[in-house]
Amino acid sequence: MTASIERAKGAAPGSARLGATRHQLRADAQRNHARVLEAARAVFAEQGIDAPMTLIAEHAGVGIGTVFRRFPTKQDLVVALVQQRGEQLVEAAEAALASDKPGDAFRSFVSLAAEQQIRDRGFCDSIGTQLFAREDLRELFDGVRERVGRMLDRAIEAREVRSDIVAADVLFVLHGVARTGLMLEDGAPGVWRRYLGLALDGLRPEAATALPRKAPTKRQVDNAACGGG
Amino acid sequence: MTASIERAKGAAPGSARLGATRHQLRADAQRNHARVLEAARAVFAEQGIDAPMTLIAEHAGVGIGTVFRRFPTKQDLVVALVQQRGEQLVEAAEAALASDKPGDAFRSFVSLAAEQQIRDRGFCDSIGTQLFAREDLRELFDGVRERVGRMLDRAIEAREVRSDIVAADVLFVLHGVARTGLMLEDGAPGVWRRYLGLALDGLRPEAATALPRKAPTKRQVDNAACGGG
DNA sequence: GCAGAAGCGGAGCAGGCACTCCGGTTACAG
């Protein structure tokens, strides 16, 4: 269940090597690790998270055994990919926070985040799986949310965004847009931008109407992202 | 593949039946048909469309063989359920069209439609499957869309809704809200209303911003609902 | 009450999946 991705090769077999330091992967193993990641990225992005592992092995030009040696579980592989995406998000958020036009920065961050999910079906699928239960990912997710929160504060202060929403709201709305966008993407590429536009207009202060419910608490959000279903 | 769901209740039981028409189901078969539908409704609503057929049989108190005799395919069973939901939608739309407050009527219709998906996970799952490729469902879907279109026209004329959206937009936004809402529903029941509120505010004229893309064409919508993925 | 048709149930089938296991191969230290 909680298999660690990295090869925790334990105490060195015959030699007097220190048990503490894990030694480096062999060259071919390193190559394969990279190949698998790359292939998984491509396959999951196009086919979604339900793509079979054999397909990834095939795409990477290695045997399935090799895939599972590098990533003991399908989930481990997915987590590795989601982690990359998360880091990209943090980076983008950081850039948005550096801008001096809070409204525009906010909107283009959101747009970028949506596009990320549109272009990577697997990433979109991953959200809402019990995936974020894992400590490592939860931490990353919190980082994103915290930055979005700051981004939001600035945009609200600039009267570019309604004042009754929180960071989690943005992420949820985002995911909703991506989900619907993906339904249409094959037949009408780019229409997701239309729905993102509608969603963003809903976040503007001009049309703001009292929301019927309070924002979900952090625990509720975590439980959701982590999925109980 | 194209099995008819309804139990062609034909001529009166005891009477002289024509050889051509298929006669009525036996009493126990009718009972089981109803039981299966009921069970499927309940199971799919709670667990989503991926719930195994055996579970439905169990829940209905019949063998799997019986389930598959009534509904030769899992998809047939799902279609039967979706059809019911569609008819409910048409009904609700009709009621909304009869109201003399176009804005309120529109919003409460949308709210009802969202709730329908929230309360029936299976129905929500069904949308975006290639399900709507089937003629029978497509027709029903068109009926819903046409009514939503009229509803929309009235609301737009009353300046309660922005003028640059079409019926399909509403349905897509709706589904997006439902999808996100379902993620949270277990941990924070009812929060979907918050996101529906945000979405509805995005449809108001006050904050309307030029949308970056044209609305999807009918063909594109059908292809989407019908699913290419 | 009595055929016999209609219906029932659930063992079994086929297929797809994540994951394992082990004989053979390869990289690399000495």
Added chain:
DNA sequence: CTGTAACCGGAGTGCCTGCTCCGCTTCTGC
């Protein structure tokens, strides 16, 4: 070059699906 630990590949396993098949049971018209 050589020994060996690390690594590779892919046939195989176990599990879970949707769906079928057929001997048995139940309803129903006469």
